[in-house]
Amino acid sequence: MAAVIDVSNEEQVQAAVDACVAAEGWGVPRVLVQCAGIAPPSKTVGKRGPHSLEKFAQVLNVNTIGTFNVLRLVADKMQVPYCPSTPLFFHYCRSVPLHQSRPTATWPTVVW
DSSP states (O other), X not given: OBOOOXXXXXXXXXXXXXXXXXXXXXXXXXXXXXXXXXXXXXXXXXXXXXXXXXXXXXXXXXXXXXXXXXXXXXXXXXXOOBOTTSOTTOOBOOOEEEEOOOTTOOSEEEEO
16 A cells, blocks of 8 residues: 655654554555655755755655654554464564665555
């Protein structure tokens, strides 16, 4: 399941995670594939002066804070250890977060 959200916005991420968990048939998340990232092209100092501090702060907000925000909120839902759909000797499942650095992507993909 994919969600187009601002990964640095806690409320949007929490709503998307809750919607995924509540969706019929999805259950507990076991895999998080996150590809959110931005990289606006700009030189440190160009013909028009120094790089915009606001753009740099936005890059840090999405690429660093947003990545951690999604990870922490999905990891909280991954804490349920029992997988009823597996055979009896595989009662405990492992959850895996995957992070990909890709500036052209703008959303995380949450896969159950």
